[in-house]
Amino acid sequence: xxxxSPLRMGFLRIHVRLPRGQTFTPxxxxxxxxxxxxxxxxxxxxxxxALVDVMYDSGRTARSALEIIGPTxxxxxxxxxxxxxxxxNHGLTIGQLRRLLEAADAHPxxxxxxxxxxxLVGLQDFxxxxxxxxxxALRVNGYAAKPEALPLGKGPGPAIFIPDRSDEAPRPAxxxxxxxxxx
Numbered sequence: 001x002x003x004x005s006p007l008r009m010g011f012l013r014i015h016v017r018l019p020r021g022q023t024f025t026p027x028x029x030x031x032x033x034x035x036x037x038x039x040x041x042x043x044x045x046x047x048x049x050a051l052v053d054v055m056y057d058s059g060r061t062a063r064s065a066l067e068i069i070g071p072t073x074x075x076x077x078x079x080x081x082x083x084x085x086x087x088x089n090h091g092l093t094i095g096q097l098r099r100l101l102e103a104a105d106a107h108p109x110x111x112x113x114x115x116x117x118x119x120l121v122g123l124q125d126f127x128x129x130x131x132x133x134x135x136x137a138l139r140v141n142g143y144a145a146k147p148e149a150l151p152l153g154k155g156p157g158p159a160i161f162i163p164d165r166s167d168e169a170p171r172p173a174x175x176x177x178x179x180x181x182x183x
Contacts, residue, residue: 004044004051011041012059013075016050016066024050024069034065051075073160078125079110081155082132085146087115092140097121104134110159122159
Protein backbone atom coordinates (compact mmCIF):
# COMPACT_ATOMS: atom_id res chain seq x y z
CA UNK A 1 0.00 0.00 0.00
CA UNK A 2 2.82 2.37 -0.83
CA UNK A 3 0.81 4.58 -3.16
CA UNK A 4 -2.88 5.14 -2.63
CA SER A 5 -5.14 6.86 -5.09
CA PRO A 6 -6.22 10.30 -3.90
CA LEU A 7 -9.53 10.35 -2.06
CA ARG A 8 -12.38 11.49 -4.32
CA MET A 9 -14.65 14.35 -3.29
CA GLY A 10 -17.55 13.14 -1.15
CA PHE A 11 -15.75 9.95 -0.06
CA LEU A 12 -14.03 8.92 3.14
CA ARG A 13 -11.46 6.19 3.67
CA ILE A 14 -11.89 3.43 6.26
CA HIS A 15 -8.97 1.34 7.49
CA VAL A 16 -9.83 -2.23 8.57
CA ARG A 17 -7.45 -4.51 10.48
CA LEU A 18 -8.01 -8.01 9.16
CA PRO A 19 -7.85 -11.08 11.40
CA ARG A 20 -4.74 -13.21 11.20
CA GLY A 21 -4.84 -16.43 9.28
CA GLN A 22 -7.74 -15.40 7.04
CA THR A 23 -7.56 -14.07 3.50
CA PHE A 24 -9.93 -11.50 2.10
CA THR A 25 -10.47 -10.19 -1.40
CA PRO A 26 -11.80 -6.75 -2.27
CA UNK A 27 -15.07 -8.46 -3.17
CA UNK A 28 -15.32 -9.98 0.30
CA UNK A 29 -14.74 -6.57 1.85
CA UNK A 30 -17.31 -4.95 -0.46
CA UNK A 31 -19.90 -7.57 0.46
CA UNK A 32 -19.22 -7.17 4.17
CA UNK A 33 -19.50 -3.36 4.01
CA UNK A 34 -23.30 -3.50 3.87
CA UNK A 35 -23.63 -0.66 1.35
CA UNK A 36 -24.52 -0.77 -2.36
CA UNK A 37 -21.60 -1.15 -4.75
CA UNK A 38 -22.30 2.22 -6.41
CA UNK A 39 -21.47 3.91 -3.07
CA UNK A 40 -18.04 2.27 -2.80
CA UNK A 41 -14.79 3.48 -4.26
CA UNK A 42 -11.53 1.58 -4.63
CA UNK A 43 -10.81 -1.17 -2.10
CA UNK A 44 -7.22 -2.16 -1.35
CA UNK A 45 -6.32 -5.33 0.56
CA UNK A 46 -2.71 -5.83 1.61
CA UNK A 47 -1.62 -8.36 4.21
CA UNK A 48 -3.45 -7.75 7.45
CA UNK A 49 -5.26 -4.56 6.49
CA ALA A 50 -7.77 -3.20 4.02
CA LEU A 51 -8.60 0.32 2.89
CA VAL A 52 -12.13 1.02 1.74
CA ASP A 53 -13.34 4.25 0.12
CA VAL A 54 -17.01 4.88 0.86
CA MET A 55 -19.36 7.75 0.04
CA TYR A 56 -19.65 10.06 3.03
CA ASP A 57 -23.40 9.41 3.49
CA SER A 58 -22.82 5.64 3.84
CA GLY A 59 -19.68 5.86 5.96
CA ARG A 60 -21.30 5.10 9.31
CA THR A 61 -23.17 2.07 7.93
CA ALA A 62 -20.05 0.69 6.25
CA ARG A 63 -17.84 1.24 9.28
CA SER A 64 -20.23 -0.50 11.68
CA ALA A 65 -20.63 -3.42 9.25
CA LEU A 66 -16.87 -3.74 8.74
CA GLU A 67 -16.33 -3.86 12.53
CA ILE A 68 -17.46 -7.50 12.29
CA ILE A 69 -14.30 -8.30 10.31
CA GLY A 70 -11.91 -6.32 12.51
CA PRO A 71 -11.21 -2.97 14.17
CA THR A 72 -11.82 0.03 11.94
CA UNK A 73 -10.76 3.66 11.94
CA UNK A 74 -11.15 6.61 9.65
CA UNK A 75 -8.05 7.48 7.69
CA UNK A 76 -6.75 11.02 7.37
CA UNK A 77 -8.29 11.99 10.71
CA UNK A 78 -5.76 13.76 12.87
CA UNK A 79 -5.58 12.86 16.55
CA UNK A 80 -4.46 15.44 19.07
CA UNK A 81 -4.02 15.67 22.81
CA UNK A 82 -6.48 17.29 25.21
CA UNK A 83 -4.78 18.36 28.44
CA UNK A 84 -6.75 18.69 31.67
CA UNK A 85 -5.01 20.30 34.63
CA UNK A 86 -6.35 17.72 37.08
CA UNK A 87 -4.78 14.36 37.84
CA UNK A 88 -4.31 11.76 40.56
CA ASN A 89 -3.30 14.38 43.14
CA HIS A 90 -6.76 15.93 42.65
CA GLY A 91 -8.58 12.62 43.18
CA LEU A 92 -9.30 11.96 39.49
CA THR A 93 -9.97 8.32 38.59
CA ILE A 94 -10.16 6.69 35.15
CA GLY A 95 -13.88 6.00 35.57
CA GLN A 96 -14.59 9.59 36.52
CA LEU A 97 -12.56 10.86 33.56
CA ARG A 98 -14.39 8.58 31.13
CA ARG A 99 -17.78 9.79 32.42
CA LEU A 100 -16.69 13.43 32.05
CA LEU A 101 -15.53 12.82 28.49
CA GLU A 102 -18.73 10.96 27.63
CA ALA A 103 -20.79 13.91 28.90
CA ALA A 104 -18.68 16.22 26.70
CA ASP A 105 -19.33 14.01 23.62
CA ALA A 106 -15.62 13.29 23.18
CA HIS A 107 -15.93 9.67 21.97
CA PRO A 108 -14.17 7.82 20.35
CA UNK A 109 -11.22 8.27 22.64
CA UNK A 110 -7.57 7.74 21.91
CA UNK A 111 -4.89 7.07 24.49
CA UNK A 112 -5.55 8.18 28.06
CA UNK A 113 -2.79 9.19 30.44
CA UNK A 114 -3.60 10.25 34.00
CA UNK A 115 -0.55 11.76 35.65
CA UNK A 116 -0.21 13.18 39.14
CA UNK A 117 -0.80 16.82 38.17
CA UNK A 118 -2.56 16.62 34.81
CA UNK A 119 -4.29 14.23 32.41
CA LEU A 120 -3.92 13.76 28.66
CA VAL A 121 -6.60 12.31 26.39
CA GLY A 122 -6.32 11.59 22.67
CA LEU A 123 -9.19 13.08 20.64
CA GLN A 124 -10.03 13.44 16.97
CA ASP A 125 -9.15 16.96 15.83
CA PHE A 126 -12.63 17.89 14.61
CA UNK A 127 -14.13 17.05 18.04
CA UNK A 128 -11.65 19.14 20.00
CA UNK A 129 -13.29 22.62 19.74
CA UNK A 130 -16.66 21.33 20.98
CA UNK A 131 -15.07 19.38 23.82
CA UNK A 132 -13.03 22.42 24.89
CA UNK A 133 -16.20 24.53 24.94
CA UNK A 134 -18.22 21.97 26.94
CA UNK A 135 -15.43 21.36 29.45
CA UNK A 136 -14.40 25.03 29.78
CA ALA A 137 -16.06 25.64 33.17
CA LEU A 138 -15.62 22.08 34.41
CA ARG A 139 -14.59 21.47 38.01
CA VAL A 140 -13.37 18.06 39.18
CA ASN A 141 -13.51 17.45 42.92
CA GLY A 142 -13.44 21.22 43.46
CA TYR A 143 -10.48 21.86 41.12
CA ALA A 144 -10.79 23.72 37.81
CA ALA A 145 -9.98 21.37 34.92
CA LYS A 146 -8.75 24.17 32.59
CA PRO A 147 -8.87 22.12 29.38
CA GLU A 148 -6.43 23.03 26.63
CA ALA A 149 -5.35 21.56 23.32
CA LEU A 150 -1.72 20.63 22.88
CA PRO A 151 -0.28 21.64 19.49
CA LEU A 152 0.00 18.90 16.88
CA GLY A 153 3.19 16.92 17.41
CA LYS A 154 3.39 17.74 21.13
CA GLY A 155 2.66 15.23 23.86
CA PRO A 156 3.84 11.71 24.69
CA GLY A 157 3.75 10.19 21.22
CA PRO A 158 0.73 9.58 19.00
CA ALA A 159 -2.69 10.25 20.56
CA ILE A 160 -4.49 7.46 18.68
CA PHE A 161 -5.09 4.18 20.48
CA ILE A 162 -4.43 1.05 18.43
CA PRO A 163 -4.88 -2.20 20.35
CA ASP A 164 -1.97 -4.63 20.27
CA ARG A 165 -3.15 -7.82 18.57
CA SER A 166 0.16 -9.67 18.69
CA ASP A 167 -1.11 -12.24 21.20
CA GLU A 168 -4.26 -13.39 19.41
CA ALA A 169 -3.63 -17.08 20.09
CA PRO A 170 -6.70 -18.81 21.49
CA ARG A 171 -6.69 -18.97 25.25
CA PRO A 172 -7.24 -22.28 27.00
CA ALA A 173 -10.47 -22.71 28.91
CA UNK A 174 -10.24 -21.71 32.54
CA UNK A 175 -10.48 -24.40 35.12
CA UNK A 176 -12.64 -24.01 38.15
CA UNK A 177 -11.08 -24.48 41.58
CA UNK A 178 -12.71 -27.89 41.83
CA UNK A 179 -11.09 -28.97 38.52
CA UNK A 180 -14.22 -29.04 36.33
CA UNK A 181 -14.24 -27.22 33.03
CA UNK A 182 -16.96 -24.60 32.47
CA UNK A 183 -19.79 -25.69 30.22
